[in-house]
Amino acid sequence: MVTQLRLIGFLLVILAVLHGAFARYFNWRQEFAVVSLINRQMMYVHTFFVAFVVLLMGALCLSSAPELVGTALGRRVALGCGIFWLARLLIQFFGYSTELWRGKRFETFVHIVFTGLWSYLSGVFLLIGLG
Missing domain, CATH: 1.20.58 (Methane Monooxygenase Hydroxylase; Chain G, domain 1)
Incomplete structure (x- = not known):
């Protein structure tokens, strides 16, 4: 399971980094131009924190796989x-x-x-x- 967790850690770090491209890929500048400033900024902030949690989960798996299992x-x-x-x-x-x-x-x-x-x-x- 330690090997599985290390693979998961790697995948989660990649997934976290991919969140950085969401705004451009999903054309958020144009899509969110019609929503209020608070709604637009909440989307960006929530996406950042989802990516941050995924990154931290990946780092935990990469750095502490034996402890997670044992x-x-x-x-x-x-x-x-x-x-x-x-x-x-x-x-x-x-x-x-x-x-x-x-x-x-x-x-x-x-x-x-x-x-x-x-x-x-x-x-x-x-x-x-x-x-």
Whole structure:
């Protein structure tokens, strides 16, 4: 499981860095031009903090994988991470409309890839946390 956590750490650091491209990729400058300043800034701030939490979770996995697996506190932290990613997996199905990806080749591919990633993260963390 230590190797799995190190791989997860690497993937989470990449995911955190990718958040930096969201504004440009999703054209937020134009999309949010019509919303109030507070709503526009909340999107940027919340995206930053999601990326920051993902980065910290990745750093934890890279720096402390043996402790996450081998200590009671580590397993509790892993359980919390597992619940976090399980919630994200559920949001993948119940928080986003299928209209966003169904019938669209690239978007369907991305949906499948991230469904797999959220499942993998949930599974590993929950196995550690409950095991």
